[in-house]
Amino acid sequence: xxxxxxxxxxxIGAGAAATAGLVIAPxxxxxxxxxxxxxxxxxxxxxxxxMLIDSSKCxxxxxxxxxxxxxxxxVASTGHPETDPQWIRKVELKxxxxxxxHSLPMMCQHCAxxxxxxxxxxxxxxxxxxxIVLVDRHICIGCRYCMMACPYKARxxxxxxxxxxxxxxxxxxxxxxxxxxxxxxxxxxxxxxxxESCKEGAMLFGDLNxxxxxxxxxxxxxxxTQVRADLGLNTGVRYQGI
Amino acid sequence: xxxxxxxxxxxxxxxxxxxAVLLAGALPAGAHDEHGDHKVIAKGDKCVEDAxxxxxxxxxxxxxxxxxxxxxxxxxxxxxxxxCIECHANPKTGSVASSKEDFCMGCHTYAAVKLDCFECHSxxxxxxxxxxxxxxxxxxxxxxxxKQSSLSGKMRWQMQANLxxxxxxxxxx
Ligand code: SF4
Ligand code: SF4
Numbered sequence: 110x111x112x113x114x115x116x117x118x119x120x121i122g123a124g125a126a127a128t129a130g131l132v133i134a135p136x137x138x139x140x141x142x143x144x145x146x147x148x149x150x151x152x153x154x155x156x157x158x159x160m161l162i163d164s165s166k167c168x169x170x171x172x173x174x175x176x177x178x179x180x181x182x183x184v185a186s187t188g189h190p191e192t193d194p195q196w197i198r199k200v201e202l203k204x205x206x207x208x209x210x211h212s213l214p215m216m217c218q219h220c221a222x223x224x225x226x227x228x229x230x231x232x233x234x235x236x237x238x239x240x241i242v243l244v245d246r247h248i249c250i251g252c253r254y255c256m257m258a259c260p261y262k263a264r265x266x267x268x269x270x271x272x273x274x275x276x277x278x279x280x281x282x283x284x285x286x287x288x289x290x291x292x293x294x295x296x297x298x299x300x301x302x303x304x305e306s307c308k309e310g311a312m313l314f315g316d317l318n319x320x321x322x323x324x325x326x327x328x329x330x331x332x333x334t335q336v337r338a339d340l341g342l343n344t345g346v347r348y349q350g351i
Numbered sequence: 352x353x354x355x356x357x358x359x360x361x362x363x364x365x366x367x368x369x370x371a372v373l374l375a376g377a378l379p380a381g382a383h384d385e386h387g388d389h390k391v392i393a394k395g396d397k398c399v400e401d402a403x404x405x406x407x408x409x410x411x412x413x414x415x416x417x418x419x420x421x422x423x424x425x426x427x428x429x430x431x432x433x434x435c436i437e438c439h440a441n442p443k444t445g446s447v448a449s450s451k452e453d454f455c456m457g458c459h460t461y462a463a464v465k466l467d468c469f470e471c472h473s474x475x476x477x478x479x480x481x482x483x484x485x486x487x488x489x490x491x492x493x494x495x496x497x498k499q500s501s502l503s504g505k506m507r508w509q510m511q512a513n514l515x516x517x518x519x520x521x522x523x524x
Contacts, residue, residue, distance in 0.1 A: 146424075148425065148426045148427045148428070149425055149427045150425070151419075151423035151424060151425055152423060152424035235422065237422065237423075237424060238423070239424070243421070245421050245422065246471055247417060247421070270470070271471075272473075272474075273473065273475070274471065274472065274473040275473065275477075276433050276436065276472070276473040276475070276476065276477045277433075277477070279471040279472040279473065280471055281470040281471035282470065283470075284471075292424070296424050296426055297426075
């Protein structure tokens, strides 16, 4: 497997063009393009991808992120709502005494210490070097231990056969799945589909390991929350305003 | 041209299939296989490795690439399934595995080797233009398979039908 030189060269060419594009159009926030990882380079623990969700900006009743996720990943209703997979869902929170309400999207929190990975008997559940928690469907036997272990109910079992998948997002009957942070998009320097779709700007995606990233600066400045921080899972998805 | 469907003994048929696979190694793209009706469908005239090597080893290359991509995020295209599908999709069905005419299913049906890649992976290249998503893009229905509601169902049916035809001399309906 040593014939990778060409694709690397091509990719570097494309990367250079993108960087040049940055200079011509300074108004566009394409900062991450400068850090493009070549296609033949493995994801590294120098990065830790995460997300910050500002629930004070998230609009009650809005479902844009859920719809965008469904469209990007091919997660559509099968007509059986009880067993339909959910990669991301909207949650409404209400403080009973004051009546204050919050709306927020909830999905796999990409834990640094993921219980789903701890319990998986096959090694199908794993955490990629850059912090993204995934299921390798080639290995998953569909035992659903991880679904039981996840404190956030983030995982779903696929009960139905599928066709016409997004070629970037293979999925089918018999495996467990959950939010991948749109890993296929991240690997080509795009934002997760939900983040891109949010008109309120309530979702921020970035590198938690880089102190100069927007997400790290916000987390350093404002009070942010990990849901069920008491479990000590060190989640990659953080919330603001709850 | 001898028709392998007439052969009754399983052993004889296996021999024929093996011979077909070995002989077909030298075929240029677009040629017809003399032991079956299936056609080598490819956009270019050169594969990422030579055809004989690919016939024996494509599964090893795919499996290696699968682990590299899944676990390390390495997304080189040379041996990626997506890239194979881009090049080998049948212009008629838009797919590599929706019917026996298609690239993957053609050979796998003939050799009676079940493949389950497409229980999860799309059999079609990404819709042109980049904005279309597979769930909204109109899907091309191969002829004569509308009774099977899912892809894996279709594949199983085709495999069984083909085996039946080989054993009993009956043509696939
Ligand atoms: S949120 Fe659940 S599925 Fe996601 S990493 Fe944590 S335990 Fe695993
Ligand atoms: S369902 Fe799959 S990923 Fe989950 S624990 Fe079982 S084998 Fe692991």
